[in-house]
Amino acid sequence: MSTFDALIADLIRDARRVQPKDALQFCANWFQSRLEEQRARCRDILAQHPSFLHDLPQDHYHDISISSSGSGSNFTSVTVSPYEPAGVSRPSIRQSIAASPFGTLDVPGNALLSDTTPRSSSSSMLPALPPTFRVNGQEMSPVSPLTVRGRYSVHESMLPPTQSMFHQPPPPPIETAEDFLQPFSSTILARRTSVSAESIPVDSESDEPLPHFPKTPEQLRRIKASIANNFIFRDLDEEQETGVLNAMQEMQVEKDEVVIRQGDVGEYFYVVESGLFYCYIRQDNNQPSWYTAPEGARTPPPLPPQPGHHPEFGKKVSECKPGSSFGELALMYGHPRAATVQAMEPSVLWSLDRITFRTIILKAAHRRRTMYEQFLASVPLLTSLSAEERSKVADALVSRVYQDGEAVVRQGEMGDNFFFVEDGEATATKTQTGEDGQTTEITVNRLTKGDYFGGEHCFAARDRMLTAGGINRAVAVAHGASCSDG
Numbered sequence: 419m420s421t422f423d424a425l426i427a428d429l430i431r432d433a434r435r436v437q438p439k440d441a442l443q444f445c446a447n448w449f450q451s452r453l454e455e456q457r458a459r460c461r462d463i464l465a466q467h468p469s470f471l472h473d474l475p476q477d478h479y480h481d482i483s484i485s486s487s488g489s490g491s492n493f494t495s496v497t498v499s500p501y502e503p504a505g506v507s508r509p510s511i512r513q514s515i516a517a518s519p520f521g522t523l524d525v526p527g528n529a530l531l532s533d534t535t536p537r538s539s540s541s542s543m544l545p546a547l548p549p550t551f552r553v554n555g556q557e558m559s560p561v562s563p564l565t566v567r568g569r570y571s572v573h574e575s576m577l578p579p580t581q582s583m584f585h586q587p588p589p590p591p592i593e594t595a596e597d598f599l600q601p602f603s604s605t606i607l608a609r610r611t612s613v614s615a616e617s618i619p620v621d622s623e624s625d626e627p628l629p630h631f632p633k634t635p636e637q638l639r640r641i642k643a644s645i646a647n648n649f650i651f652r653d654l655d656e657e658q659e660t661g662v663l664n665a666m667q668e669m670q671v672e673k674d675e676v677v678i679r680q681g682d683v684g685e686y687f688y689v690v691e692s693g694l695f696y697c698y699i700r701q702d703n704n705q706p707s708w709y710t711a712p713e714g715a716r717t718p719p720p721l722p723p724q725p726g727h728h729p730e731f732g733k734k735v736s737e738c739k740p741g742s743s744f745g746e747l748a749l750m751y752g753h754p755r756a757a758t759v760q761a762m763e764p765s766v767l768w769s770l771d772r773i774t775f776r777t778i779i780l781k782a783a784h785r786r787r788t789m790y791e792q793f794l795a796s797v798p799l800l801t802s803l804s805a806e807e808r809s810k811v812a813d814a815l816v817s818r819v820y821q822d823g824e825a826v827v828r829q830g831e832m833g834d835n836f837f838f839v840e841d842g843e844a845t846a847t848k849t850q851t852g853e854d855g856q857t858t859e860i861t862v863n864r865l866t867k868g869d870y871f872g873g874e875h876c877f878a879a880r881d882r883m884l885t886a887g888g889i890n891r892a893v894a895v896a897h898g899a900s901c902s903d904g
C-alpha cells in the first residue's frame with residue numbers, strides 16, 4: 419500500500435470510529451496532527467544526526483501549490499525542507515510535552531505559541547519561540563495542508579463555516595506554496611516509528627524514552643486503585659502498566675480550576691483519583707477560549723442562558739468521578755479538545771502525557787482490537803458483519819478467564835452480557851425437578867471456541883446454567899452492546 423493509500427485508510431478508519439459532525443474539520447485536524455508529529459520527529463532525528471541532512475535528496479519534500487484555476491497542469495512545485503536548520507531552536511516531540519498539564523497549547527504548529535501569556539513555573543522547559551519551518555528560505559509556521567488561508571490556520575480551522583464567515587473575509591484564491599503537502603515518505607523516517615498506535619504496525623517500538631517520575635509506594639497504591647476499574651487500562655500487560663504508572667504525575671486541583679479547555683490542543687490524559695469534574699460543551703461555536711475576533715468582525719448574538727449551561731463553557735454534558743478519566747479524545751484523534759473540564763471541588767488527578775498515552779495505551783488497544791477482530795472473524799454468528807462492524811464489536815469485548823468449574827452465568831439470573839467462548843470449553847447445564855421433587859442437573863450443551871451464549875433478548879437460553887467445564891477464556895460483549903432479535 420502506498421503512503422498515500424495508507425494515510426487515507428487510517429483517516430477513513432478514524433473518521434468512521436469518531437463519526438465527526440464536521441467531517442471536513444475532522445480531516446483538517448487529523449492531517450494537521452499527523453504533519454506536526456512527523457515534522458517534529460524529523461527535527462528530532464536531525465538534531466541527533468545532523469549528518470543525515472546531507473544524505474537526503476534536496477527535492478525530497480515538496481509542497482505543491484495548485485493555481486486558482488485548479489487545473490492539474492498548473493501545478494508548481496516548491497522544495498520545502500522540514501529538516502533545514504532554521505536559525506531558531508525548534509521543538510522536539512519531547513519538548514512538545516508541556517511541563518504543565520494546563521499548558522496544552524505548547525505544541526508544534528500551534529499558532530498560540532506566539533502568545534506571550536506567562537505560563538507555569540516550569541515553562542522554562544518550553545521552546546521560547548514558535549516552531550517554524552523554512553520554505554524557499556522564508557520562515558513559516560506549520561499550516562494545515564487542507565487549509566487554503568494564512569499561516570495561523572489553527573485559528574481559522576477551528577471555526578465552523580458559518581462562524582468563520584462572521585469573522586473572516588471571503589477566502590482569497592489558492593495561491594500560496596505551502597497550502598498542499600504531498601504525503602511524506604522519507605528514508606529517514608523509516609528509522610523511527612510513529613507514536614500513533616492507530617496507524618503503526620502493532621509490534622513496532624518507539625525508541626523515544628518515556629517520562630519516569632519516581633513515586634512512593636503509597637502513590638503507586640493510589641494510582642492503581644484509581645485505574646483499577648477503568649476500561650482504558652484494561653489491555654495493559656505488566657510492563658505496559660509499569661510504563662504508564664512511571665509516566666503519571668500527581669496533580670492537586672483546586673475548586674473551579676479548568677483542567678481542559680474546549681478547542682485547545684491536547685497534551686495530557688487524566689485519571690480522577692478524588693473529587694468531581696464537570697464536562698461542558700459549547701455548541702454555538704468551536705473556537706478556543708483564547709481566540710479573539712478580528713477588530714470590527716461581526717459576532718453572532720449571545721444565546722440566552724439555559725438550564726445546565728455554564729455561561730462561558732456551554733452545556734454540561736457529563737461528570738467525572740473518582741476512577742473515571744477524561745482527555746483521551748484529543749490524544750487519540752488529534753482533534754482540538756472536545757469539551758471543557760472544570761473541577762467542582764478540590765480534586766486529585768493523575769496526568770499522563772500524550773506520548774506515553776499513544777505509545778502504550780493506544781498501542782495496547784490497537785493490538786487488542788486486531789486480536790479480537792481475528793477471533794470474531796472466526797465466529798459463525800458474526801460472518802455477516804462487515805469488517806467495520808466487527809471492529810466495533812471487538813472494541814466492546816472484555817475478556818475474562820474462568821477457572822474450571824466456575825459458573826459464568828447461572829440459571830434464572832438476569833443477564834445483560836453476551837458471551838463468546840474464546841478458548842477452552844463450557845458446558846450448559848439445566849436443573850430439573852422430577853415428579854418425586856428431586857432436582858437433577860443435566861448437561862444440555864457443550865460450547866467450544868467461537869460458540870456463544872447469554873443475551874437473553876437474543877436467545878431463549880435463560881433457563882440454562884453454564885458452568886465453565888474446562889473453559890479457559892470467555893469473551894463477553896460489554897453491557898450495552900446491541901444484538902438483534904432472532
Ligand SMILES: Nc1ncnc2c1ncn2[C@@H]1O[C@@H]2COP(=O)(O)O[C@H]2[C@H]1O
Pocket residue numbers: 678684697699735736743744745746747748749754755756757758759
Ligand atoms: N459528551 C462529551 N463529548 C466530548 N468529550 C467529552 C464528553 N464528556 C466528557 N468528555 C471528555 O472531555 C474531554 C475533553 O478533552 P478531549 O476532547 O481530549 O476528551 C474529552 C472527553 O474525555
